[in-house]
Amino acid sequence: xxxxxxxxRMAEIKKAKSELDDEYASLQAELQVLGESALENTKYKSVxxxxxxxxxxVTIADKVSNVMPSLFTDIFGKAYNDLxxxxxxxxxNAEGKRIAAAVWNKEYCEGSVEEIVNALNCDEKAKKxxxxxxxxxxxxTDKKNLMKIGCLSEDxxxxxxxxxxxxxxxxxxxxxxKLNNKGEFSQPALEQFILxxxxxxxxxxSTKVAVESLNx
Numbered sequence: 001x002x003x004x005x006x007x008x009r010m011a012e013i014k015k016a017k018s019e020l021d022d023e024y025a026s027l028q029a030e031l032q033v034l035g036e037s038a039l040e041n042t043k044y045k046s047v048x049x050x051x052x053x054x055x056x057x058v059t060i061a062d063k064v065s066n067v068m069p070s071l072f073t074d075i076f077g078k079a080y081n082d083l084x085x086x087x088x089x090x091x092x093n094a095e096g097k098r099i100a101a102a103v104w105n106k107e108y109c110e111g112s113v114e115e116i117v118n119a120l121n122c123d124e125k126a127k128k129x130x131x132x133x134x135x136x137x138x139x140x141t142d143k144k145n146l147m148k149i150g151c152l153s154e155d156x157x158x159x160x161x162x163x164x165x166x167x168x169x170x171x172x173x174x175x176x177x178k179l180n181n182k183g184e185f186s187q188p189a190l191e192q193f194i195l196x197x198x199x200x201x202x203x204x205x206s207t208k209v210a211v212e213s214l215n216x
Contacts, residue, residue, distance in 0.1 A: 071200040077180030102169035111167040136168035
């Protein structure tokens with residue numbers, strides 16, 4: 001190719017790439033709307049759609065932003081250093097964000113992981129293993145462990161993984177309140193904790209679409 005042909009071809013590729021990027025973004029937006037609609041009024045944070053040989057997963061993620069970080073010391077009290085990254089900029093660490101998002105989204109409920117695991121239809125060896133692996137930090141990991149170790153269907157694994165996350169969040173909230181109230185837990189203390197969380201942070205949800213092969 002001479003210089004002119006090289007430049008012309010590069011221009012063609014650039015234009016085609018731009019058109020493909022625009023088309024991909026448009027298709028991604030359509031899929032995002034479908035995913036958000038499918039997840040509406042559920043506690044699920046992700047949903048997958050299948051193509052011929054690939055699949056796309058739409059995931060909604062929580063973004064926790066500080067609004068009134070000065071309240072963090074009142075909220076977490078003695079647990080402050082365990083849940084807040086103390087630097088020149090005060091911000092929640094990953095565990096603190098999980099608790100804040102759970103409170104903001106009302107994604108917590110009374111119970112225990114032991115009760116959930118004991119209700120599963122699997123042998124004692126599997127239950128013992130699940131007790132060690134289920135931690136509520138990563139939904140996908142908990143779901144896969146419930147499917148692989150507990151032999152649950154994907155839908156049942158999803159339900160139980162979300163329930164695990166909610167009861168773990170509840171127990172952590174309860175522990176923080178007890179820690180800062182001389183070992184006592186009360187409804188007024190819980191209501192104040194929730195009020196402080198909702199004043200101290202803002203949780204925004206973002207949606208991500210990931211496309212992958214069905215054979216993976």
